[in-house]
Amino acid sequence: MYVCLCQGVTNETVSAAIVAGASTPKQVSAACGAGSECGRCCRTIRSIIDSVSTTTESGRGRRV
Template identity: 50%
Template sequence: MFVCSCFGVTEEQVRGHAAAGACTPRQIASACKAGTDCGGCVRRIQALLGRGSCPRRQLADQGGQPLAAELPEAA
């Protein structure tokens, strides 16, 4: 299904860019131009990215510190 009609970007492409590390609509736009013309797809891109789907965003939400559950256990 197309997310961005202006540039012919699909949901699968957005998910692929997200899996490669694009965590924000701006980073998706840098990767494939989606959201840079009419802007009608930006909310859909935001929904596809979802809150917390990016490890870097999770660290930012936590103030840059990993959760105790994410720390490796001392041996």
């Protein structure tokens, strides 16, 4: 699914940026461009950050 239509960034790309170390919307934006234009996707990015963080902290891992 596309998270950022302005930059054409998918949830898989955002998740990969988070797994690689991005932990804020600004860091995700720097890594893949999502959220760098209009900002509409920032809530979705924050939600993905929270989801990936929760999943990796519980030890289950996450497919990206």
